[in-house]
Amino acid sequence: MDLAVVTQAALITIIGAIGVTIFGIVFGLFYKGIDRKLSAHMQGRIGPPLKQPFLDVIKLFTKENIVPENAISWIFNLVPLIGLVTTISILLYLPIAGFDPLLYNKGDLILILYLLIIPSLSMVIGGFSSGSPYTTIGAQREMATMIAYEFPLAIIIISIAWKLSIDGVSNVFSLSSIIAAPIWSTVGPLGFIGFIILLLSLIIVTPAELSKIPFDSPEAETEIAGGILAEYSGRNLAMFYLTDGVKTIVMASLIVALFFPYNLSPLLGLESYFAFSIDIIFYLIKVFLVILFSVTLIRVAIARLKIDQIVYTYWVPLTLLSLVGLICIMWDQTIMTNFGLEPLFEMIGLI
């Protein structure tokens, strides 16, 4: 009996993992297609068809895989795989399409934060092992970018966890508990503003995490000819391409899970398969909106920043912004519980 239950659970996990992998790759590429099409329309172009990313990947897999002469070939070939595998494994810890995370009791936000570093790190290692000046510069820049954006990202995550711990939630870093108690419902007006500020910061962190304009200086094609990826070709490049697609889904899902964990089906009173399908569609729309605002709109609206400007942006304005968010939530806690709404208005001078 016991054995049967364990096998069943293991089977579900394995099938689920395969399903999540396929989901991540297919939708990662699909959203990439949408992003390209939309940005093309915003720039007054027609743009490639939606299936273009799929065609790109197929083409890259059929192309020759060139390893540069002065590259360390085993590291050079290994890191794209590591990047892709870790990125997909983050999806296992994230709630997708209204379902609980596949490994909901095995990992939490802290693990996700660590796993998020690995794809970038694998690119850095790949860049250094390529043995080309362009990739080396790209790798240095990627490291600087990582150091820059981790700080505001950590503040955002800690603020949310801190808020939950104040409310007496036992496992504050677990995504299940965050979903169970959506953050917006736990705070007053000031905290609401605080969370909006945090959401804004997270949306600005996302393009750096995904190496998109304006924070794509590690790959800046006009400066260092593709940077980290300059020496990659064929299969390895295809894997980095897939990593990029899946990582977009990961970041979008993380934002959705932290800030918009709502589902439509309980609201509409639906059940069973119909409810599932509605939730899946609703989730896909949420992910699309997040990608639209954090990737597509930002990347068509501004120019690429220099690396010192990127580090400054994250360390000074964005860190301050997220700290303001944190302070808002803290004040919300103390002021709201002690005095209520009116003294607050009085304090700001509204009354």
Next chain:
Amino acid sequence: MNSKSANKITYQIPVGPIHPALKEPVQFEFEIEGERIIDVDVSVGHVHRSVEWAGTRRNPIQILYLAERICGICSYCHPMAFSLATERAAEIDVPERAQYIRVIHQELERICSHVLWAGVAAHEIGFDSVLFLTWQIREKALDLTEYLTGNRVTKGITMIGGVRRDITKDMYPKIMEVMKYFKDNFEKIRKIFLDDKTFKLRTQGCGILTKEDALKLCACGPTTRASGVKKDVRVDQPYFAFGDLDFDYITPDILTGEVNGDVYDRIIVRLLEVKGSIDLIEQCLDKMPSGDIVSEEKIAKILSILKKVNGEGIGRMEAPRGEVFHYVKYNGNESPHHWKVRAPTYNNILPWIPMLKGNQIADIPIVAASTDPCMSCTNRVAIIDNGKKYQLDKQKLYELSVEKTRRLMK
């Protein structure tokens, strides 16, 4: 401080001859420390096409079409400068109406070139939306070029002693319509390039060329005017109808009140020049007198006149990128004895070095693009001996030039 920087490890990165930042082949060797450029060396000569040599084996009318192909963007300036040189050598008078039409075409080319450059500059700093926006506007300029000349890029409008096509009264509405379109969009473009925060972040204070350096290194065109040097062939030595038109030097202090000589100032100068060009075209349409458009219509007759010419001439013009200079010498043969082209980029190569030193790697594309380099125009010589490429030093070059002058004087 010195000993500290001596301990730091520098490394080299090559940019070019083939690199996404460059639209045409030129090679930079950078000495980099961290992200900062310590030293830079430029070498050119990758697209030498023997245009001058080919020219001396063709008759002057054929050279007009060859000169058009020196550069894709200055496809009007080169044949026009050649024909100015030839007209001077043969003492041909150009009818006044043709002078005005020549100005219109030249200013239209300047608009095309500057708007194209603006798009490239935006692309270099990763702002592709602006690239597509500006090129949409450029499309209108190309349409107008096609309407006026029949061609979009290589205009084929130049003729020794005039132009090949007239601009008639019924063409005016279309020209005015396009000019209005430019004026309407000018404010939009100005806002993006001069007020956008990321544009300012990337262009202000980078690639500075001081006035002293600009003078010392003989920079020309918008590159030198952005450093505050008042140098413009159109004003200094008016040719065509420029003497009759109201026009002045364009320097960045007109708009901002100060001259920094950075990339931002070069953007300002080019934007203002677009505005100036629109104004010049409108002035030309107003003032254009009636009359012939070419001094001699029959090509065979022009050729027979030129066959008898024994003399030399210089053609100077303000191309979109600066002063273009053509020298031509006839000695009574069908084809010129000698033809020398000096494109503006030639002067703007050396200013790259003070501009790039001390900047970051990220500034390379925009600083290199800020002079609007055109390597195909510039490459005049490539010395290959037994399959080995070598460079000439100052002494050798001097000896060679003396030798050549002697040969030309014979």
